[in-house]
Amino acid sequence: MLNQIKYLSTRGGESSLSYEDVLLSGLARDGGLFMPEEWPRFSLSDLNDMKGLSYAELACKIMSPFMSPCLTEDEVLKMSEDTYSNFNNDDVASLHKFEDNLHILELFHGPTLAFKDYAMQFLSRAFNKALQNKNKRGVILGATSGDTGSAALEAFKGKENIDIFILFPHGRVSEVQQKQMTWINEKGAYALSVKTDFDGCQEIVKDCFEDLTFKDQYSLSAINSINWVRLLPQIVYYFYSGLKVGAPDQEIAFSVPTGNFGNILAGWMAKKIGLPVSKLICGSNQNDILTRFFNNGIMERKNVVPSFSPSMDIQVSSNFERLLFEICDRDPLRVKEQMDTFKKTGSFQISQNEMSKVSNLFSAYMVSNDETLDIIKKAYTNYNYILDPHSAVGYGAAQKALNDKIINHDMPLVSLACAHPAKFPDIISKANNILPELPPHLKFMMSSEEKFQIIDPSVLDVQHFIKSNVRLI
Numbered sequence: 001m002l003n004q005i006k007y008l009s010t011r012g013g014e015s016s017l018s019y020e021d022v023l024l025s026g027l028a029r030d031g032g033l034f035m036p037e038e039w040p041r042f043s044l045s046d047l048n049d050m051k052g053l054s055y056a057e058l059a060c061k062i063m064s065p066f067m068s069p070c071l072t073e074d075e076v077l078k079m080s081e082d083t084y085s086n087f088n089n090d091d092v093a094s095l096h097k098f099e100d101n102l103h104i105l106e107l108f109h110g111p112t113l114a115f116k117d118y119a120m121q122f123l124s125r126a127f128n129k130a131l132q133n134k135n136k137r138g139v140i141l142g143a144t145s146g147d148t149g150s151a152a153l154e155a156f157k158g159k160e161n162i163d164i165f166i167l168f169p170h171g172r173v174s175e176v177q178q179k180q181m182t183w184i185n186e187k188g189a190y191a192l193s194v195k196t197d198f199d200g201c202q203e204i205v206k207d208c209f210e211d212l213t214f215k216d217q218y219s220l221s222a223i224n225s226i227n228w229v230r231l232l233p234q235i236v237y238y239f240y241s242g243l244k245v246g247a248p249d250q251e252i253a254f255s256v257p258t259g260n261f262g263n264i265l266a267g268w269m270a271k272k273i274g275l276p277v278s279k280l281i282c283g284s285n286q287n288d289i290l291t292r293f294f295n296n297g298i299m300e301r302k303n304v305v306p307s308f309s310p311s312m313d314i315q316v317s318s319n320f321e322r323l324l325f326e327i328c329d330r331d332p333l334r335v336k337e338q339m340d341t342f343k344k345t346g347s348f349q350i351s352q353n354e355m356s357k358v359s360n361l362f363s364a365y366m367v368s369n370d371e372t373l374d375i376i377k378k379a380y381t382n383y384n385y386i387l388d389p390h391s392a393v394g395y396g397a398a399q400k401a402l403n404d405k406i407i408n409h410d411m412p413l414v415s416l417a418c419a420h421p422a423k424f425p426d427i428i429s430k431a432n433n434i435l436p437e438l439p440p441h442l443k444f445m446m447s448s449e450e451k452f453q454i455i456d457p458s459v460l461d462v463q464h465f466i467k468s469n470v471r472l473i
């Protein structure tokens, strides 16, 4: 096993960085994303040894090589235990069997009931620890269309070295999503309802980061899904579930509802470091840029249309750049050229030779709104199980892959369930004529008082709010 992994940028401008450097900076200075310079590799006997481990122990085993020498294995274990004891399920990530070789992986047992908790809860601890080590304080600033903001506020609240400010579009997030952000009443954690749309919120955040004096004075950091440490903890549940359904003796197929390409990329990384993964099925809703790409090698941006799975209403999947880097044999100039073309023209194309490097592993399917409802209905009728709309897209894509014989029924298939159905009551009741029951802590949350500020869409107003509320630096 490698005992020290360095990081580089996919666009070639930075290299030899430590885990701590990439954690705190998020995005590379040249606009690229961070990747490890080398991949560790777990052997067959390592995989067999992993079988008896608890979720936190496994997390430590898999993540430690990527964090050394900044953190010792013991420190990673403590952080993992602290992170995952916070999940309201003994198993942390539990499998629900529909049929032999057909499993749903429930990734919604964290505090905000979506898979983003697995990484965000860990990230907040990693950040706090890194800042403590440097004897520094930091400010997190982010914009959200719903899920990421609640996962982030929930994860970073109460961390003594960090203040967090999340902007959300006024009146444009769902009731549950708003409550998940606004019921939090702690010093240093702020939800700001900004009188604009999501793009407007994002624009303000971007401007704050580009104001370098402001950025440096307040040590601003971003926690969006391109941060390497948002991906790392997601590798763990591929191993955890894969080992339970037959790996390493059998190859496993995974189906993943996909938006920004972070979650499914973690599946690709799991394979890279030793898990026998036979197939990664990428499910999209009508915003199907990735499905089109995997079918014709052309990445072409179109307008975003609202769907029943809002957390996947995305046209630019930022994490895809990491796979592109590998597809181009880690040639940063080629990556930069493609990304520049994409920015300028809204599309880029890879060669057949490049495509052949991923076309055996990845298959992609689009699942429409009508199909999503139909799948939710069928899962309820056939298995008495309520899938949330995102999970239904993943499961629907898996069904299409089975029908096309891309995967066969002898191979264990794990379909990722990324959110609890109670987060999307309107769509569930449309499909099944029932309302999904709220888990107890969500019931409590829905009846608590809200704390948030309504604010005009102005960079100066947001900066002023931060300046007057930030704890002493």
Ligand SMILES: *Cc1c(COP(=O)(O)O)cnc(C)c1O
Pocket: 114, 115, 116, 147, 225, 257, 258, 259, 260, 261, 262, 263, 264, 311, 312, 390, 391, 418, 419
């Ligand atoms: C964020 C999210 C997704 C998309 O995951 P990516 O890593 O962005 O591809 C899918 N489902 C749910 C419920 C999400 O919150």
